[in-house]
Each structure stands twice: as C-alpha cells, then as structure tokens.
Amino acid sequence: MQKHNFSAGPCILPQEVLKKASEAVLNFNNDNLSLLEISHRSKAFVDVMENARSLALELLGLEGKGYKALFLQGGASSQFLMVAQNLLEKRAAYLNTGTWADKAIKEAAIFDDILEVASSKDANYNYIPKGFDIPEDHDYFHCTSNNTIFGTQMKKFPKSPIPMVCDMSSDIFSRTLDFTKFDLIYAGAQKNMGPAGTTLVIVKEDILGKVSRKIPSMLDYKLHISKGSMFNTPPVFPIYTSMLTLEWLKNLGGIKAIEKENKKKSILMYSEIDLNPLFKGFAAKADRSDMNATFNLVNEDLKETFESMLQEAGINGLNGHRSVGGYRASMYNALPLDSVKVLVEVMSELEYKA
Amino acid sequence: MQKHNFSAGPCILPQEVLKKASEAVLNFNNDNLSLLEISHRSKAFVDVMENARSLALELLGLEGKGYKALFLQGGASSQFLMVAQNLLEKRAAYLNTGTWADKAIKEAAIFDDILEVASSKDANYNYIPKGFDIPEDHDYFHCTSNNTIFGTQMKKFPKSPIPMVCDMSSDIFSRTLDFTKFDLIYAGAQKNMGPAGTTLVIVKEDILGKVSRKIPSMLDYKLHISKGSMFNTPPVFPIYTSMLTLEWLKNLGGIKAIEKENKKKSILMYSEIDLNPLFKGFAAKADRSDMNATFNLVNEDLKETFESMLQEAGINGLNGHRSVGGYRASMYNALPLDSVKVLVEVMSELEYKA
Numbered sequence: 001m002q003k004h005n006f007s008a009g010p011c012i013l014p015q016e017v018l019k020k021a022s023e024a025v026l027n028f029n030n031d032n033l034s035l036l037e038i039s040h041r042s043k044a045f046v047d048v049m050e051n052a053r054s055l056a057l058e059l060l061g062l063e064g065k066g067y068k069a070l071f072l073q074g075g076a077s078s079q080f081l082m083v084a085q086n087l088l089e090k091r092a093a094y095l096n097t098g099t100w101a102d103k104a105i106k107e108a109a110i111f112d113d114i115l116e117v118a119s120s121k122d123a124n125y126n127y128i129p130k131g132f133d134i135p136e137d138h139d140y141f142h143c144t145s146n147n148t149i150f151g152t153q154m155k156k157f158p159k160s161p162i163p164m165v166c167d168m169s170s171d172i173f174s175r176t177l178d179f180t181k182f183d184l185i186y187a188g189a190q191k192n193m194g195p196a197g198t199t200l201v202i203v204k205e206d207i208l209g210k211v212s213r214k215i216p217s218m219l220d221y222k223l224h225i226s227k228g229s230m231f232n233t234p235p236v237f238p239i240y241t242s243m244l245t246l247e248w249l250k251n252l253g254g255i256k257a258i259e260k261e262n263k264k265k266s267i268l269m270y271s272e273i274d275l276n277p278l279f280k281g282f283a284a285k286a287d288r289s290d291m292n293a294t295f296n297l298v299n300e301d302l303k304e305t306f307e308s309m310l311q312e313a314g315i316n317g318l319n320g321h322r323s324v325g326g327y328r329a330s331m332y333n334a335l336p337l338d339s340v341k342v343l344v345e346v347m348s349e350l351e352y353k354a
Numbered sequence: 355m356q357k358h359n360f361s362a363g364p365c366i367l368p369q370e371v372l373k374k375a376s377e378a379v380l381n382f383n384n385d386n387l388s389l390l391e392i393s394h395r396s397k398a399f400v401d402v403m404e405n406a407r408s409l410a411l412e413l414l415g416l417e418g419k420g421y422k423a424l425f426l427q428g429g430a431s432s433q434f435l436m437v438a439q440n441l442l443e444k445r446a447a448y449l450n451t452g453t454w455a456d457k458a459i460k461e462a463a464i465f466d467d468i469l470e471v472a473s474s475k476d477a478n479y480n481y482i483p484k485g486f487d488i489p490e491d492h493d494y495f496h497c498t499s500n501n502t503i504f505g506t507q508m509k510k511f512p513k514s515p516i517p518m519v520c521d522m523s524s525d526i527f528s529r530t531l532d533f534t535k536f537d538l539i540y541a542g543a544q545k546n547m548g549p550a551g552t553t554l555v556i557v558k559e560d561i562l563g564k565v566s567r568k569i570p571s572m573l574d575y576k577l578h579i580s581k582g583s584m585f586n587t588p589p590v591f592p593i594y595t596s597m598l599t600l601e602w603l604k605n606l607g608g609i610k611a612i613e614k615e616n617k618k619k620s621i622l623m624y625s626e627i628d629l630n631p632l633f634k635g636f637a638a639k640a641d642r643s644d645m646n647a648t649f650n651l652v653n654e655d656l657k658e659t660f661e662s663m664l665q666e667a668g669i670n671g672l673n674g675h676r677s678v679g680g681y682r683a684s685m686y687n688a689l690p691l692d693s694v695k696v697l698v699e700v701m702s703e704l705e706y707k708a
Contacts, residue, residue, distance in 0.1 A: 001386060002386070003385075003386050003387055005387060005391055007391060007392065007393050008393070009393075009587070010390060010391055010392060010393065010394060010587065010590060011391055012391045013388065013390055013391055018379055018380055018388050018390065018391075019380070021379050021390070022376045022377070022379035022380045023376070025372055025375050025376035025379060026372055026373070026376045031357075032355060032356070032357050033357055033359060033670065034367065034372050036364060036367055036372065036375070036548075036549035036550075036595065037359055037361060037364055037365055037366045037367055037372075038361065038364060038671075039361050039362070039363075039364065039671060040364060040550065073427040073428045073429070073432075073551070073589070074427045074428055074432075074572055075427070075586045075587055076586075077571065077572050077585070077586040078427075078428075078572045080571075080572075081570045081571070081572055081573075103571075106571075107570060107571060107572075110568050110570055188587065190587055194390075195390040195590060195591050196390075196394065196587045196588065196589055196590045196591075197427070197551045197552075197588075197589030197590065197591060197592055198551075198589075214464050216435045216461060216464055217431065217434075217435070217457075217460075217461060218428055218431050218432045218434075218435055219435075231431070232429045232430075232431040233363070233364065233429055233542065233544055233550045234550065234551075235427070235550055235551030235552075235589060235592065236364060236549060236550045236551065237549050237550075237551060237591050237592065238551055238589065238591065238592075241390070316387065317392075317393060
C-alpha cells in the first residue's frame with residue numbers, strides 16, 4: 001500500500017534519490033565497491049563533496065558572492081554552539097520564535113547574556129513577533145526561518161545592521177528569498193535536503209576570524225573551510241544522498257519551481273483547515289508555514305474516527321508535537337501534491353460523516 | 355571483477371550488511387517507507403538505537419558494569435574535545451603514539467597544559483613507548499590503542515591509577531581485552547563497526563559530573579546518556595548499519611571468533627613482509643598492528659611494476675599514508691583471509707619476477 005508521508009523530519013525524500021542511494025550502498029560509480037567502503041579522500045568521493053557544496057550555493061544564488069558551503073555533523077543543535085563560538089565576542093541578539101530558537105539562545109548564553117529582541121513564548125509561539133529593533137552594537141542577530149513544531153514561518157526578514165544568522169533547518173530550498181541578506185545560514189539535512197547525519201552551513205567568509213577566543217578545531221568554521229569540509233572523515237552517505245536531492249531539485253527547475261508546488265500544497269491544506277468546521281488552525285494566519293501546517297480537532301470525540309480514517313488512507317506521521325498537540329502536516333519539497341489531496345479528502349469525509 | 359579492499363577507513367564492511375542496509379533505504383521493516391524518511395522517535399528506530407547500544411556493551415563484556423553506550427556524531431576528532439570538556443578539571447596525562455594521539459593532545463591543551471607521559475614522535479611513531487609513569491594527581495590518562503597511519507598497536511595497557519580513556523577507533527571489536535580496565539572508550543564507526551557518520555562512546559557513568567565548567571549540551575556525555583543517545587536527531591543510517599555489523603559479529607561468535615581470523619590474516623601478512631627481501635616492515639616488530647600492516651619496497655624502482663600487479667589483482671586501497679609512504683594493508687574484521695592471500699601472492703610473484 002502506498003504511504004503518504006507527512007513526517008516532520010526525518011521526512012520524505014524523492015523516490016529517485018532513494019533508489020540511487022540504495023544502489024550506491026551496493027555498487028558506487030560502477031566500481032564494484034560500496035560507497036560506504038571507499039576512502040573519503042578518493043577522487044570519487046571528493047567529487048561528491050565538491051558537487052554538493054557547489055550545488056547548495058548555486059541553488060541559493062550565492063555563488064561567487066563570498067560564501068562557502070560546508071557539510072558538517074551534529075545537527076542544528078551543534079550550530080547553536082558553533083555560531084556563538086565563532087561569532088560572539090561581546091553580545092548577541094536573538095529572536096525567540098519557538099523551541100529551537102529558545103535552545104539556540106540557551107547554548108549561546110554559555111558565553112554571555114543574550115539579548116532577546118522579541119519573543120512569542122507568551123502565546124505558545126503561535127505567531128512571529130514583528131517591529132522589534134536590532135541593536136547596532138551587538139555581534140550578530142540570530143533568527144529561525146521556520147518553526148517546525150508550531151507551524152509558523154518568517155515571511156519577511158528584518159534589515160539587520162549586524163550580521164544576520166538564520167537557522168533554516170526546516171524550510172531551506174523551499175522558497176525564493178534574497179539569500180545575500182544572510183551572513184550565515186545553517187540547516188540540518190533531514191527535511192528538504194537529505195537523511196539525518198549532516199548539516200549544511202553557508203557562511204560569508206568575511207564575518208569570521210573576529211573573536212579572540214581559541215576555538216576548538218571541530219567547532220571552527222575557518223578550519224573546516226580551509227580543509228574543504230573534510231577536516232576529518234565526513235558522513236559519506238548522508239552527504240551523497242544530500243547531493244542527489246540537490247541534483248533532483250536543480251533538474252526540477254530549482255527553488256523557483258519547487259516553491260510553486262509548495263504553494264499549491266499549502267493553499268490546499270490551509271483552505272481545508274479554514275473551511276472545515278471540524279478543524280482549527282494553530283498558527284496565526286499571517287505567519288503560517290508553507291512547510292508545516294498545525295491544526296486541531298474542534299471536538300476531541302472525533303479523534304478515534306479521524307485517526308482510523310488516516311490509517312486506512314495510508315497517511316503517516318501526522319501527529320502533532322507534544323507542545324502543540326493535535327496534528328501537523330509537514331509538506332516538504334518531496335511530498336507530492338497528491339498526498340495533500342488524499343489528506344484533505346479524509347478531512348472532508350470526516351465532515352460529511354460527522 | 356572482485357575487489358580486495360584494503361582501505362584504511364572508511365573500509366570494507368560485510369557483504370550481508372551492505373545488502374540489508376541497501377534494502378532498508380528502499381523499504382525498512384517491510385513498512386513501505388525508507389529508513390531515511392521515518393521519525394527517529396518511531397518505535398522502529400528507537401529499537402534500532404537500543405539494540406545497537408546494547409550489542410556494543412554485550413560484545414565488549416561490559417553489560418551491567420556501570421557503562422553506557424552512546425552513538426554520537428563528529429568522529430573521534432569531536433571526542434578529543436569532549437573528553438577534555440567532560441573530564442579535565444586540573445590536568446590530564448596523554449601517551450603520544452601517533453598523529454591522532456597528537457591531535458587529541460592539542461585539542462585538550464585548549465583547557466590546560468597537557469602532560470605527555472611518553473612519546474614515540476622521535477622515531478616517526480614506529481613503536482609504542484613503554485615503562486612510563488602515570489601520575490596519580492591527574493584527572494585521567496589518555497591513550498590510542500591502534501595507530502592506523504603507522505601500523506602500531508598497544509599489546510598491553512598500563513595499570514592506571516586514574517581513569518583510563520582510550521581511542522579505539524581502528525581496532526575496537528577486533529581483539530579480546532579486559533575492557534573493564536577502561537573508563538571511557540571511543541571509536542569512529544568507519545573501521546570495524548559501520549560507515550562514516552557516527553562515533554561509539556562507551557563511558558563508565560561514575561567518572562562523569564566532576565568538572566566545574568558549564569558543558570555545552572552537544573558536548574555533554576551526561577545529557578546524551580539521559581536522553582538515550584537521542585538528545586537531537588541521530589545519524590539514522592550510520593547507526594542502523596553499525597547495528598547490522600554488530601549483529602553480524604555476534605552471529606560469527608563475537609570478538610573471540612573474529613580475533614582468530616584477524617590473527618590468521620596478520621600472521622600471513624607479516625610473514626610475507628619478513629621473508630620477502632623486496633619488502634621492509636615499518637613498525638617495530640613487538641608493536642605491529644593486527645589491523646594495519648605498514649611496509650615499503652626496499653627498491654623503489656619496482657614501484658610501477660608492483661602497483662600495476664596490484665591493480666590487475668583487484669587490490670584496492672593499499673597506498674600508505676603520506677607520513678609513512680609505501681604501503682598499508684588494512685585488515686579490518688570484514689576483510690576475508692582470501693584477500694590477504696591474494697595480496698601475499700602478488701608480493702611473492704614480484705619476488706619471483708625481480
């Protein structure tokens with residue numbers, strides 16, 4: 001039975017990527033060796049790494065603009081620490097839009113008191129704060145573009161007088177933006193880019209080298225850049241699979257093309273949430289995420305019926321995060337529009353039945 | 355054509371492991387979803403993680419003895435930093451037996467001056483220093499069990515009056531040892547355990563929580579233990595493949611059984627190096643590694659002939675590291691005895707020809 005995979009991450013990847021990744025585990029490059037058993041210093045793998053790095057910059061429109069792409073380990077959680085290690089000298093400013101933003105703040109607070117320029121914690125993060133000031137005398141401003149758990153997304157980014165750092169883990173490569181506004185972008189691979197186990201970091205080189213502390217090797221962006229993202233053995237399989245996904249996206253027509261598809265999916269999804277009286281959206285309308293739609297049943301008595309209908313339809317991964325409850329439909333790049341249609345049909349059917 | 359893969363790491367893995375890992379990328383647990391696209395919080399993956407953690411302890415004979423197993427990210431290079439972060443309060447003692455030991459020392463030196471109890475750097479690390487003292491008033495003693503680059507291996511471990519930490523990246527699960535002598539063992543997966551992208555850490559819980567510094571979350575062993583090695587999204591595929599390799603080893607009869615095979619391979623290899631006048635071993639005989647045999651041609655003029663013969667025989671990954679030159683035959687757990695036989699035949703044939 002075909003599954004419709006709405007998992008929040010690790011999440012659905014394109015079928016052709018899965019097929020190629022599976023083949024490479026047995027026989028990579030027709031060389032009778034597995035991708036897993038070759039040297040990361042071999043030409044074959046160095047080509048994979050370089051291709052992945054340049055595809056990332058190309059898709060974001062950042063080639064030849066002073067940026068470098070790295071594929072590191074440790075997830076966005078490691079970036080919470082690395083950003084502060086590499087950039088925080090005096091003080092930093094953070095926007096608090098959810099659980100992950102909050103964790104980023106706590107990690108940076110090991111180095112210094114952090115200025116929260118604004119927070120939506122008071123309303124369980126169901127909106128994106130606006131109209132805040134970013135002080136000029138801070139080292140950098142940090143924000144989170146999409147809040148997976150709460151289903152909110154920054155639609156506009158402030159004009160920042162200081163370097164702007166953005167955690168784009170859950171919406172990178174999903175929409176067109178002027179990415180040159182950002183000085184550092186990071187994203188765990190396991191949403192729109194690949195399997196869990198690698199993290200993309202895009203950094204403008206001229207913001208580095210300005211702190212006085214001694215940075216441990218594995219946490220040092222400059223060192224990773226100087227070693228071509230191969231200071232030590234990289235996570236070969238996650239990077240290869242990410243490269244395949246970026247190739248898939250490029251062949252589709254890049255971010256512009258996928259953005260159109262993503263819009264179709266989110267419009268369909270939110271129309272149903274708004275028009276079906278049995279459901280209620282969680283996030284403020286102006287700040288709704290095109291990646292993660294969060295919603296609840298108005299009448300919890302229908303829970304059992306709804307969930308057995310979801311199961312019958314082959315819908316997977318729709319449970320909301322425990323901090324919000326209800327449901328979350330994650331509609332990442334690789335999710336087909338058809339899967340959203342199936343979900344919306346189940347929701348309509350429930351209305352008809354109830 | 356069949357390849358004989360002597361790569362130093364990432365390296366050969368058992369064929370049945372590669373087959374199962376490849377299948378899981380398409381359809382995991384017969385659930386019509388890829389291993390790469392399911393939630394790491396799903397029962398299916400939590401079972402994988404728990405199985406991998408307990409297999410590691412079981413194979414080392416450390417179950418029920420106060421140890422915990424973690425599968426982290428960042429390679430052994432991240433452990434160089436984490437060991438010091440978690441254990442170094444006043445001063446630490448290190449044994450310097452090679453490039454990686456030296457890097458571990460440099461990373462710990464960010465926190466404090468490090469005592470090198472002994473070093474074989476003077477002889478390009480071609481032996482293991484012996485007869486050194488480990489001071490009682492230091493926080494821990496750190497050593498490297500096997501030196502991949504130089505082909506040396508510690509055959510005996512000192513009786514340490516302070517916690518003993520060991521980097522076993524390149525020989526873990528390859529030989530029987532009394533592992534209870536160690537308080538912390540770490541190993542990048544990409545030799546005897548799995549693909550690159552995860553690192554096994556085995557830690558005796560009672561040595562933790564004794565430093566006064568605030569440890570960043572991602573570097574905090576106690577936090578990772580409290581979260582069942584899932585503080586954040588783990589590298590799903592490398593951990594699953596590691597679990598498969600540990601299952602394969604258990605089914606073979608565990609470390610005792612593989613140790614016998616490894617001995618056969620290394621005896622065959624070193625006999626040829628010693629008896630064939632065209633070759634010269636690099637490492638001191640008493641300290642030769644059963645995992646990595648390093649050797650050079652006595653007469654460099656034979657280089658081209660030898661290397662074309664290697665290629666014809668399907669031998670892959672035999673180049674020595676640039677710090678030693680010549681050749682390195684890595685004979686990890688998954689390398690069949692037959693591959694060593696093929697290599698030894700090529701070496702004999704060269705002698706006959708020359």
